[in-house]
Amino acid sequence: MSGLHERHLAVSPGWLALYYRHPLELTHGEGRHVWDADGNRYLDFFGGILTTMTAHALPEVxxxxxxxxxxxxxxxxxxxxxxxxxxxxxxxxxxxxxxxxxxxxxxxxxxxxxxxxxxxxxxxxxxxxxxxxxxxxxxxxxxxxxxxxxxxxxxxxxxxxxxxxxxxxxxxxxxxxxxxxxxxxxxxxxxxxxxxxxxxxxxxxxxxxxxxxxxxxxxxxxxxxxxxxxxxxxxxxxxxxxxxxxxxxxxxxxxxxxxxxxxxxxxxxxxxxxxxxxxxxxxxxxxxxxxxxxxxxxxxxxxxxxxxxxxxxxxxxxxHDLQGNARRVGGLLIERLRAVGAASAAVREVRGRGLMIGIELVKPGTDEADPEAAAAVLEAARAGGLLIGKGGGHDTSVLRIAPPLTLTVAEAEEGAAILADALHAAG
CATH class of the missing domain: 3.40.640.10 (Type I PLP-dependent aspartate aminotransferase-like (Major domain))
Structure with a gap:
């Protein structure tokens, strides 16, 4: 456990959730990428819970x-x-x-x-x-x-x-x-x-x-x-x-x-x-x-x-018609993720619109939600250099994909590839 994590636990409410077994400290960002305190670079597909909507460190803003x-x-x-x-x-x-x-x-x-x-x-x-x-x-x-x-x-x-x-x-x-x-x-x-x-x-x-x-x-x-x-x-x-x-x-x-x-x-x-x-x-x-x-x-x-x-x-x-970019690049991304999902018995559904996409995970062969699998994919995606979110009712078995609206085609392809590997690695 990092020193900052220990300090966080000592002064923060117990119900204040942190992602990951070893939580991240993000220190800076640019475009669709962020960096942690150890210098690792991540493609950001969650944007601080859909909040960094346009880009990190957008010069105009x-x-x-x-x-x-x-x-x-x-x-x-x-x-x-x-x-x-x-x-x-x-x-x-x-x-x-x-x-x-x-x-x-x-x-x-x-x-x-x-x-x-x-x-x-x-x-x-x-x-x-x-x-x-x-x-x-x-x-x-x-x-x-x-x-x-x-x-x-x-x-x-x-x-x-x-x-x-x-x-x-x-x-x-x-x-x-x-x-x-x-x-x-x-x-x-x-x-x-x-x-x-x-x-x-x-x-x-x-x-x-x-x-x-x-x-x-x-x-x-x-x-x-x-x-x-x-x-x-x-x-x-x-x-x-x-x-x-x-x-x-x-x-x-x-x-x-x-x-x-x-x-x-x-x-x-x-x-x-x-x-x-x-x-x-x-x-x-x-x-x-x-x-x-x-x-x-x-x-x-x-x-x-x-x-x-x-x-x-x-x-x-x-x-810059970012709505149009969300439609075009989001359409490509959901198509790629549906192909990824079709190859995984753990994926029940890939759904969404534009750059607001959910991947619902279940225990293979059943319709039962699998929050443990979602947590494992979250960790594996981070290890691969991609940050995503979770959600989905009381079971948190849905991976939430919501990149900044300036996402490029190349970044969409890269993120889909990392997610495919993460789903495979998580079982």
């Missing part, structure tokens, strides 16, 4: 941060803040939400917490609909709408949460149905659930479940849900913390795969927009955002430095 820090680092929302207004204008326009208002936070957890506050205040109800296998953050309210046992440490809650079918396509009671019948069954389940409730405030849903193992319903499910929700006056919150900003390749936002319903009432974002800086936020139409009847500010949300980073990162992403 580091320059914007440095220049803004040289002017003023902090002011709070009590003063006019030009970078915050400029980024809010761009996010509002990109959101697709009419008459949109934007509130910046420091994390996705805080963004979802704010969305829940808005929805419950607007609807005068503390009842929330959420998806099974979901994850929405670690605050008291976000944990209470998380449908994933491994990430929900308490049953105590300020909200009454009811869980809906549909977030996981290939498991559960409707898995064998066609996409059309799957959607029909999930809508019927939602209708039945609402027949036993009293005025839910909102449905919160990730278009692609992140921590849950990059699972997703068929396109159009949330559009079908929206028709039901609208009849009941229930708001739709789209949690875009992991799916936003073009990562799925096909769409700029995950909700757009269900676009026949139009945009959500509330959209939350975080992670990638800051490219490593602490930026989150909520977008909602004006009547929803302005429903609070008490004072509120944010000390750190919308800080001049993080807003400068977000502006520079968003500009780079749009000018």
């Amino acid at each position: 580091t320059k914007a941060v440095s220049e803004q820090a040289g002017r003023i680092i902090h002011s709070s929302t009590l003063y006019l803040n030009r970078p915050m207004v400029e980024l809010a204008e761009r996010v509002a326009q990109l959101s697709g939400i009419p008459d949109a208002r934007v509130f910046f936070t420091t994390s996705g957890t805080e963004a979802n917490d704010t969305a829940l506050l808005l929805a419950t205040a607007y609807r005068r109800s503390n009842q929330i609909l959420a998806m099974r296998n979901s994850y929405h953050g670690r605050s008291f309210s976000a944990v209470s709408v998380t449908g994933n046992r491994a990430w929900s440490p308490t049953s105590l809650s300020p909200l009454q949460t009811l869980y809906v079918h549909g977030g996981v396509r290939s498991r559960g009671p409707y898995a064998e149905l066609s996409d059309e019948r799957f959607i029909e069954a999930c809508v019927a389940d939602l209708e039945d659930l609402l027949g036993h409730t009293r005025g839910a405030a909102a449905l919160i849903a990730e278009p692609i479940q992140g921590v849950g193992g990059f699972t997703a319903p068929p396109d159009g499910l949330y559009a079908a849900f929206r028709e039901v929700l609208t009849r009941h006056g229930i708001l739709w919150i789209s949690d875009e913390v992991q799916t936003g900003w073009g990562r799925t390749g096909d769409h700029f936002w995950g909700w757009q795969a269900h676009a026949s319903s139009g945009p959500p009432d509330i959209l939350t974002f975080a992670k990638g927009i800051g490219n490593g800086m602490s930026v989150g936020g909520v977008v909602a139409r004006a009547d929803v955002m302005n429903c609070l009847d008490a004072n509120s500010i944010s000390t750190f949300g919308g800080s001049p430095v993080t807003m400068a980073a977000g502006l520079a990162n968003l500009t780079y992403l749009l000018e």
